[in-house]
Amino acid sequence: xxxxxxxxxxxxxxxxTVKGAVLAARxxxxxxxxxxxxxxxxxxxxxxxxxxxxxxxxxxxxxxxxGEAPAVAIRKKxxxxxxxxxxxxxxxxxxxxxxxGNTGAAMGSALLGFGRIKGIHRPAIASVLPTIKGISxxxxxxxxxVCDPQNLMQFAVMGNIYSNKILGVDxxxxxxxxxxxxxxxxxxxxxxxxxxxxxxxxxxxxxVEGREITGGVADVIVCDGFVGNVVIKxxxxxxRDLMSMIKEELRKNVFVKIGAALVFSQAKGLKKxxxxxxxxxxxxxxxxxxxxICHGSSDSRAIKNSIRFARECVAIDVVxxxxxxxxxxxNGDDSxxxx
Numbered sequence: 211x212x213x214x215x216x217x218x219x220x221x222x223x224x225x226x227t228v229k230g231a232v233l234a235a236r237x238x239x240x241x242x243x244x245x246x247x248x249x250x251x252x253x254x255x256x257x258x259x260x261x262x263x264x265x266x267x268x269x270x271x272x273x274x275x276x277g278e279a280p281a282v283a284i285r286k287k288x289x290x291x292x293x294x295x296x297x298x299x300x301x302x303x304x305x306x307x308x309x310x311g312n313t314g315a316a317m318g319s320a321l322l323g324f325g326r327i328k329g330i331h332r333p334a335i336a337s338v339l340p341t342i343k344g345i346s347x348x349x350x351x352x353x354x355x356v357c358d359p360q361n362l363m364q365f366a367v368m369g370n371i372y373s374n375k376i377l378g379v380d381x382x383x384x385x386x387x388x389x390x391x392x393x394x395x396x397x398x399x400x401x402x403x404x405x406x407x408x409x410x411x412x413x414x415x416x417x418v419e420g421r422e423i424t425g426g427v428a429d430v431i432v433c434d435g436f437v438g439n440v441v442i443k444x445x446x447x448x449x450r451d452l453m454s455m456i457k458e459e460l461r462k463n464v465f466v467k468i469g470a471a472l473v474f475s476q477a478k479g480l481k482k483x484x485x486x487x488x489x490x491x492x493x494x495x496x497x498x499x500x501x502x503i504c505h506g507s508s509d510s511r512a513i514k515n516s517i518r519f520a521r522e523c524v525a526i527d528v529v530x531x532x533x534x535x536x537x538x539x540x541n542g543d544d545s546x547x548x549x
Contacts (some may be wrong), residue, residue, distance in 0.1 A: 211241065211242050211521060211524055211525070212241045212242075212243055212303070212305050213234070213241070213242055213243070213304065213305065213306050213307075213308060213517050213520050213521060213524075214243045214245060214295045214296075214298050214299055214303075214304035214306065214307045214308070215227060215230075215231050215242055215243065215244050215245065215295070215308050215309075215513070215517065216245055216246065216291045216292045216295050216306075216307065216309035216310070216311050216316075217244040217245055217247075217251050217291060218245075218246035218247060218250075218265075218270070218273045218291040218311065219273075219291060219292060219309040219310045219311020219312070219504075220309075220311060220504065220506055220507070220508050220513075221250075221506050221507045221508075222248070222507070222508070222509065223246075223311070224244075224246060224250050224251055224254050225254055226508065226509050226510045227244075227254060227310065227508075227510075228251060228254035228258075228511035229254070229258065229349070229510035229514050230509070230511065230512070230513025230514040230515070230516075230517065231244055231261060231265065231396050231513065232255070232258045232263065232265065233250065233510060233511075233513075233514040234513070234514045234517035234518060235260075235263040235264060235265050236263060236321030237514070237520055238517065238518075238521060240264070240521055241264035241265075241266075241295070242263075242264065242265045242266075242303055242517070243264065243265075243266050243267075243295075243298060244268070245267075245268045245269075245270050245291045245292075245294050245295040245298070246267075246269075246270050246273070246291040247269070247270070247271070247273075247291075248267050248268075249340075249365065251266060251267050254338055255267075256324045256498050260440045263493070268294065268295075268298065270289055270290060270291040270295070271285055271289050272288075272289045272290040272291070273287075273291055273294075273311075274287055274291075274292055274311060274312045274315040275312065276311070276312050276506060278312060278315070279314075280307060280312060280314030280315040280317070281311075281314075281318060283312070283315055284315055284318045284319060284322065286470065290490055291311070291316075291321050292307075292309050292311055292315050292316055293315075293319050293323075294324075295307045295309065295319075295484040296319040296320060296323040296324070296501070297323060297543070298325070299324075299349070299499055299500075300323040300324060300529075302512040304526045305369070305500065305520075306499070306500035306501070306502065306520040306523060306524050307320070307499075307500070307501050307502070307514070307520075308491060308502045308509040308516045308517055308520050308522070309441055309501075309502070309504065309517075310341070310491070310504035310505065310506055310513065311504060311506075313335075313352060313353075313503055313506075316494070316501060316503050317333065317335070317353055317494055317501075317503070318352075318498045319411075319501075320333070320494055320499060321497060323334065323499070324497045324498040324499030324501070325431060325497070325498045326368065326497060326498065327497065327498050327529065327532055327533055328533070328536075328549075329364075329536050330364055330368070330496040330536070330537060331361055331364060332353065332354050332496065333355050333362050333494050333495060333496030333497050333534050334349045334350035334354050334359070334361075334364075334365045334368060334369075334435070334494075334495050334496055334510075335349065335350055335351045335353045335354055335435070335438075335492045335493070335494055335495075335503055336348070336349035336350075336351070336353065336368075336369060336372060336492055336493055336495050337349070337351045337438075337442055337492040338377070338492075339423065339424070339431075339442070339445065340424075341423070341424050341425060341426035342424060342425060342426055343425070343426030344426060345377065345505075346365070346423065346426060346429055346430070346431055347369050347372060347373050347430045347431070347435075348379065348387075348423070348428065348431045348433070348438055348441065348496065349365050349368070349369050349430075349431075349432060349434065349438065350434060350435040350438050351435060351438035351439050351441075351442050351448060351492060351508070352435045352438060352439040353435050353494065354434060354435040355434065355435050355436040356434065356436070357399065357434040357435070357493035359399055359400075359402035359403040359405075359406050360406065361434075362386070362399070362400070362403035362406070362407070362432055362433075362434065363403055363406035363407050363410065364409055364496070365432045365495075366384050366386070366405060366407045366410065366412060366414070366430065366432045367410060367535075367536065368436075368495040368496060368532055368536075369382075369430035369431075369495070370382050370384055370412050370413075370420070370430055370536050371382065371433060371528075371531055372429050372430075372493070372495060372528060372534050373429050373526060373529040375434065375526055375528060376522065376523065376526055376528055377429075378385040379429045381413045381432070382412075382413060382429035383413050383415045383427070383428045383429045384407065384413060384414050384417030384428065384430045384431050384432065384435070385414075385415050385416065385417065385422075385427065385428030385430070385432070386400065386407060386413065386414075386416070386417050386418065386431075386432050386438060387417075387418055387419075387420070387423075387431050387433035387438075387441070388404075388417035390417060390419065391416065391417050391418075391419060392417065393416065395417060395419070396417070402422055402430075402455035404416070404417065407432070409508075412497060413429055414428070415478060418431055420441070423445075424445075425440065430492045431510040445517065447509055452496055477492065483506075484507065491503050491504035491505070491508075491512075491515075491519060491520075492504075493523060493528070494517070495528075495532065496532070497529075498529060499529065500520055500523045500528070502516050502517075502520045502523070503517055504516045506529045521529065524535070
C-alpha cells in the first residue's frame with residue numbers, strides 16, 4: 211500500500227507533515243510518497259532516522275495557499291503539491307491521498323481527478339466526533355455550504371455505509387441535525403430531506419438537536435456543510451477553552467493544586483478522547499477514490515493518524531462499499547457522476 215501525502219499542505223508544513231509521515235512509515239510499515247518542494251522535504255527528512263523506511267519524494271514546485279480561491283488555484287497551479295498528489299493516485303501510483311492544505315483545493319482536486327461515484331450529486335466531508343457513549347459521524351462539515359434535500363439524503367446513505375463498514379457500527383442510528391425534534395421543524399430543505407431520509411432503508415431516528423450531538427443519541431448526524439463546519443469548529447474551541455478554564459480555576463490555591471494534580475494525572479484518557487489529532491483526518495465521501503482531508507493546524511501526530519485512517523479506508527475499500535450499497539437507496543440521476 212502506498213499513501214500519498216501533500217507535504218506542503220497545512221499551517222506547519224513541511225516540518226510536521228514530514229515528521230508525521232516518518233512516524234506513520236515506521237509504525238504502520240507502509241510506503242509513503244511525499245509530494246512538494248523536493249529540496250525542503252529532503253532537508254526535513256534528514257532530521258529523522260529513515261533507515262529501512264519506504265519513503266519517496268515527488269517534486270511539485272507550486273503550493274496552493276490557504277487563502278486562495280480553490281477553483282482558480284487548481285486551474286492555475288497544475289504543478290501544486292495537492293494536484294500532483296491526486297494525479298499520482300488517479301494514475302495508480304498511490305492508493306490514497308492525505309492533505310492538511312486548502313480544503314477546497316483538496317476537494318476540487320479529488321473531484322477532478324477521481325470523479326464522483328455514480329449516483330452521487332455532491333461529495334461530503336465526514337468527521338468523527340467524541341460523545342459520552344463513544345463516537346458519532348458528522349457530515350457534511352464543509353464541502354457544501356448550500357445543499358438541497360437530495361444532497362442531505364445522499365449524505366445520510368453514505369454516512370450510514372461508512373459508520374457500518376469503517377467504524378463497525380451495527381445498524382447505525384441516523385439523525386438529521388435540526389432546530390427541533392418534531393418532524394415539522396426546520397426550513398423547507400430540511401423538511402423535505404426528513405421525508406426523503408425517512409423513505410430510505412436506514413435506521414432513521416428523526417431530527418437531532420444541537421444539544422444532543424455529544425450525548426451519543428445518533429451514530430450518524432447529517433447536515434449541510436455550513437452548519438457542520440460551525441458545529442465542529444465550535445466543538446473544538448469549546449473543548450480547548452473549557453480545559454483551559456478548568457486548569458485556571460484549579461490553580462487558585464495550593465490545596466486545590468494538589469487535588470488538581472491527582473485529578474489531571476487520571477484525566478489523560480479524557481484529553482485523548484476530545485483531541486481531534488487522535489481521530490486523524492476526515493474522509494471525502496462520494497468521490498471515486500480515497501481522499502483524507504486534515505485539519506489545517508495538524509501536527510505530526512494528526513498527520514500520522516490521518517495516514518493510518520487512509521490505510522484503513524483502502525484496506526476495507528470504503529469506495530467499493532459505497533458503490534455496492536448506493537443503488538439500494540439512491541434514486542438520483544446516474545449521469546451526475548460525469549457532471
